[in-house]
Amino acid sequence: MYRIGELAKACDINNDTLRFYEKNALLSPSSRSESGYRLYTEKDKEILQFILRAKGVGFTLAEIRELLSIEVNKADNACADVKVLVDTKLSDVERKLAELTRFQTSLKRLSDACCGGEESAEHCTILEALESNTNNVRHEHSHS
Amino acid sequence: MYRIGELAKACDINNDTLRFYEKNALLSPSSRSESGYRLYTEKDKEILQFILRAKGVGFTLAEIRELLSIEVNKADNACADVKVLVDTKLSDVERKLAELTRFQTSLKRLSDACCGGEESAEHCTILEALESNTNNVRHEHSHS
DNA sequence: CTTGACCTAGGATCTAAGTCTAAGGTTTAT
DNA sequence: ATAAACCTTAGACTTAGATCCTAGGTCAAG
Numbered sequence: 245m246y247r248i249g250e251l252a253k254a255c256d257i258n259n260d261t262l263r264f265y266e267k268n269a270l271l272s273p274s275s276r277s278e279s280g281y282r283l284y285t286e287k288d289k290e291i292l293q294f295i296l297r298a299k300g301v302g303f304t305l306a307e308i309r310e311l312l313s314i315e316v317n318k319a320d321n322a323c324a325d326v327k328v329l330v331d332t333k334l335s336d337v338e339r340k341l342a343e344l345t346r347f348q349t350s351l352k353r354l355s356d357a358c359c360g361g362e363e364s365a366e367h368c369t370i371l372e373a374l375e376s377n378t379n380n381v382r383h384e385h386s387h388s
Numbered sequence: 389m390y391r392i393g394e395l396a397k398a399c400d401i402n403n404d405t406l407r408f409y410e411k412n413a414l415l416s417p418s419s420r421s422e423s424g425y426r427l428y429t430e431k432d433k434e435i436l437q438f439i440l441r442a443k444g445v446g447f448t449l450a451e452i453r454e455l456l457s458i459e460v461n462k463a464d465n466a467c468a469d470v471k472v473l474v475d476t477k478l479s480d481v482e483r484k485l486a487e488l489t490r491f492q493t494s495l496k497r498l499s500d501a502c503c504g505g506e507e508s509a510e511h512c513t514i515l516e517a518l519e520s521n522t523n524n525v526r527h528e529h530s531h532s
Numbered sequence: 533c534t535t536g537a538c539c540t541a542g543g544a545t546c547t548a549a550g551t552c553t554a555a556g557g558t559t560t561a562t
Numbered sequence: 563a564t565a566a567a568c569c570t571t572a573g574a575c576t577t578a579g580a581t582c583c584t585a586g587g588t589c590a591a592g
Contacts, residue, residue, distance in 0.1 A: 248538090248539075249537090249538065258580075259538095260580070260581055260582075261579085261580065263540095263541090264581085268579090277539095277588095278588095279539080279540085279587075279588055279589085280539080280540060280541095280587085280588090281538085281539055281540080281588080282539085282540090297487075297491075298491070299579095300484075300487050302488065304579090305579070322505065323502055323503050323504055323505050323506070324504050324505060324506055326502065327499060327502045327504040330495055330498050330499050330502070333495055334492065334495040337488060337491055337492045337495060338492060341485065341488050341489065344446075344481055344484055344485050347445055347446035348478065348481050348482060350444075351445060351446070351474055351477055351478040352478060354445075354474050355471060355474045355475055355478055358467055358471045358474070359467050360467055360468050361466065361467050362467070362468055363466060363467050364462065364464075364465070364466065364467075365462045365463075365465040365466060365467050365469065365470050366462045366463055368462070368467045368470050370467075370470045370471065371455075371459055374438050374441055374455070374459075375438055375459075391568080392568090392569075393567090393568065393569080402550075402551070403568095403569090404551055404552075405549085405551085407570095407571095408550060408551085412549090421558095421569095422558095423557075423558055423569080424557085424558090424569080424570060424571095425558080425559095425569055425570080426569085426570090448548075448549090449548075
């Protein structure tokens with residue numbers, strides 16, 4: 245059993261974040277001590293880690309709540325319902341992947357075109373690209 | 389010279405967003421009319437487009453402010469300074485991409501392993517996977 | 533038996549990036 | 563000359579996701 249501070253420390257988050265997750269129906273401690281202290285189990289910790297991983301890839305807490313809630317309703321849901329939810333999340337993930345890939349491509353192009361040297365940035369291709377009306381690095385000339 | 393509404397419309401953003409950018413030291417109109425109306429020049433419009441493009445590549449407004457400060461003071465900054473900003477952002481984006489790809493794989497595997505039928509989800513492979521501490525589908529047995 | 537670290541609840545505050553409202557002044561078209 | 567469309571400011575509100583504050587209760591160590 246972890247007390248709130250122990251679990252928070254173990255997962256490198258704030259105690260208040262755990263209280264916040266509880267208030268927002270994401271993760272409640274499995275029990276309380278005599279004096280009302282929250283007591284989290286190993287299982288609770290695993291759920292928290294799932295939450296943190298999901299958050300790390302861009303799921304909102306609302307989406308995570310939905311993912312987690314499937315489990316609670318198991319018996320009341322058909323497999324099909326669960327699958328729909330997962331497939332919806334999969335589309336979400338793929339949409340996010342597409343956007344990030346776009347960012348990556350643009351940033352890479354900017355980075356690759358820049359000499360990165362100690363020269364003055366007066367002719368920096370990155371700045372030029374951001375100034376131009378294309379968002380693409382068209383001119384790959386360097387500063388030399 | 390553009391009035392606020394004209395520039396906003398031309399760049400497809402809200403008038404309030406321009407006031408917000410001004411308050412947050414991203415873009416101030418070059419002048420004001422007799423009656424106090426903001427007047428933006430062609431150059432101002434270019435800076436705005438710079439901001440919007442940088443936003444489109446995933447930079448936060450704080451990061452854009454930094455980019456702009458280099459932009460207006462090019463001669464005093466090295467190319468390396470600019471490149472660091474881009475490369476930091478790039479690593480950030482790539483870290484997220486990696487995590488997201490991991491999630492995509494997991495969700496795909498979950499979806500594929502699920503029969504998607506009208507059976508109760510009590511033995512749904514998806515849920516079983518979410519319960520495990522790996523987020524991977526280990527047991528590919530179905531509900532039947 | 534008290535000090536310090538930890539915990540409680542409830543509500544206030546913060547950040548990002550806007551968006552909206554109120555109460556009024558200006559410009560333009562008819 | 564007056565309505566419609568535009569502009570001004572200050573400040574409140576929004577959403578998501580926390581984080582902090584107040585005022586007090588609990589627990590282990592010296």
